[in-house]
Amino acid sequence: MTEKTSGDEAARDAGTVDAPVILGDEPGSFARSVLAERHPALIRQVRDAFPYGRRQHEALDALLDEITNGVVRPLAPTDHDHVRWAARGREHFGRSWYDAPFLWAESYFYRRLLGAVGYFGAGPWQGVDPFAPFKQAELRGDAVDEELRALDTLAGAPAEERATALLYASLWGNRAGLGFRVTAGEPAVADAAVAALVADHSATLWQLLPAGASATVAVVADNAGRELIPDLVLIDHLLVHGHAERVVLHVKPDPYYVSDAMTADVVDCLRRLVEASGEAGRIGGRLWKAMATGSLEVRTHPFFCAPLPYEEMPEDLRKEFAGAALAILKGDLNYRRLVGDRLWHPTVPFAGRTAHFPGAVAALRTLKSDVIVGLEQGTLDALERSGAVWRTSGTHALIQVRP
Numbered sequence: 001m002t003e004k005t006s007g008d009e010a011a012r013d014a015g016t017v018d019a020p021v022i023l024g025d026e027p028g029s030f031a032r033s034v035l036a037e038r039h040p041a042l043i044r045q046v047r048d049a050f051p052y053g054r055r056q057h058e059a060l061d062a063l064l065d066e067i068t069n070g071v072v073r074p075l076a077p078t079d080h081d082h083v084r085w086a087a088r089g090r091e092h093f094g095r096s097w098y099d100a101p102f103l104w105a106e107s108y109f110y111r112r113l114l115g116a117v118g119y120f121g122a123g124p125w126q127g128v129d130p131f132a133p134f135k136q137a138e139l140r141g142d143a144v145d146e147e148l149r150a151l152d153t154l155a156g157a158p159a160e161e162r163a164t165a166l167l168y169a170s171l172w173g174n175r176a177g178l179g180f181r182v183t184a185g186e187p188a189v190a191d192a193a194v195a196a197l198v199a200d201h202s203a204t205l206w207q208l209l210p211a212g213a214s215a216t217v218a219v220v221a222d223n224a225g226r227e228l229i230p231d232l233v234l235i236d237h238l239l240v241h242g243h244a245e246r247v248v249l250h251v252k253p254d255p256y257y258v259s260d261a262m263t264a265d266v267v268d269c270l271r272r273l274v275e276a277s278g279e280a281g282r283i284g285g286r287l288w289k290a291m292a293t294g295s296l297e298v299r300t301h302p303f304f305c306a307p308l309p310y311e312e313m314p315e316d317l318r319k320e321f322a323g324a325a326l327a328i329l330k331g332d333l334n335y336r337r338l339v340g341d342r343l344w345h346p347t348v349p350f351a352g353r354t355a356h357f358p359g360a361v362a363a364l365r366t367l368k369s370d371v372i373v374g375l376e377q378g379t380l381d382a383l384e385r386s387g388a389v390w391r392t393s394g395t396h397a398l399i400q401v402r403p
């Protein structure tokens with residue numbers, strides 16, 4: 001018995017034992033609240049944000065009814081991606097949305113929402129991003145001005161200090177609201193932000209990117225606006241200081257998870273930077289040129305909107321990441337897809353859970369869902385003792401790296 005237990009523990013620590021897949025079927029769980037409350041609210045917000053026609057209103061009503069009272073329906077046979085989703089959803093169609101894996105249900109919800117507003121169909125609403133008004137409002141907001149001004153304070157700092165500041169800004173940008181304030185002359189904010197890190201492998205990250213190496217770095221973006229701007233500023237730093245010769249910025253091909261960045265959002269953020277005064281404007285100018293010379297390249301791939309873990313990434317993407325000195329994956333969703341959307345024991349090693357990834361990988365994420373690995377036992381104990389809602393509230397963050 002004792003032997004079996006220690007064997008189980010060893011397997012668990014190596015991340016070789018499968019933990020339960022997260023479903024939405026548990027009342028009171030985070031996943032359930034997203035499916036039962038957040039998604040219906042989102043349908044209402046999107047409906048209110050556009051002067052949609054009758055067709056869209058009817059489709060949104062039907063989707064709202066389906067996700068709250070009904071069972072998962074397949075796409076129409078005429079939909080361009082019907083075959084792909086038929087294969088992915090075979091076992092979930094005809095059953096409650098809450099019984100499907102959370103990752104699958106969320107991803108399919110966004111696909112269906114885009115379908116309901118006519119995003120894919122031939123017609124006037126084709127290609128109209130239903131989340132654009134939210135993204136634009138955030139980018140236009142005063143908070144962005146304030147964050148961009150903070151870059152002037154950082155401009156005179158030594159390169160190493162600046163690098164640290166910009167890495168944390170990119171990390172906390174994932175919980176829009178802190179951004180560059182984290183390290184630009186607001187020690188209280190900075191201290192709180194560092195204290196809220198449940199893991200910080202940033203030293204390993206910088207070791208992987210020595211200045212002067214002719215490295216390609218892949219950055220897999222998450223949210224637009226107040227997250228993407230600090231991501232772009234970090235990218236500029238990597239290029240200017242020779243930590244990377246080339247950066248490939250991967251974005252979503254379609255609107256996804258409300259604020260996820262697409263090419264149009266990169267363009268909007270670059271414009272916002274270029275039009276700013278001071279250091280922000282200079283950074284914008286350099287990035288604009290970097291796009292022209294190819295040292296910054298934006299790419300997209302259907303896999304980024306797929307309900308699949310990175311373990312199942314297609315060969316072309318696998319090759320792409322294998323060729324990079326480091327892949328930096330931003331945000332909570334990328335983390336879930338990287339380590340697997342399961343209730344892992346929090347001390348399962350990050351290295352074991354990411355061994356499948358083709359090359360060095362870094363996760364920069366504020367904690368917004370139940371998935372977590374790679375914690376020290378002491379850190380876990382302290383978090384549990386604190387009584388805080390540390391897993392899902394976005395108050396805590398991590399930088400985890402597997403060389």
Ligand SMILES: O=P(O)(O)OC[C@H]1O[C@](O)(CO)[C@@H](O)[C@@H]1O
Pocket residue numbers: 034106174222223257330331332333334336366368369
């Ligand atoms: O933008 P991020 O950091 O990927 O966060 C997305 C997270 O938001 C949610 O969709 C719901 O809050 C989570 O399920 C998901 O992991």
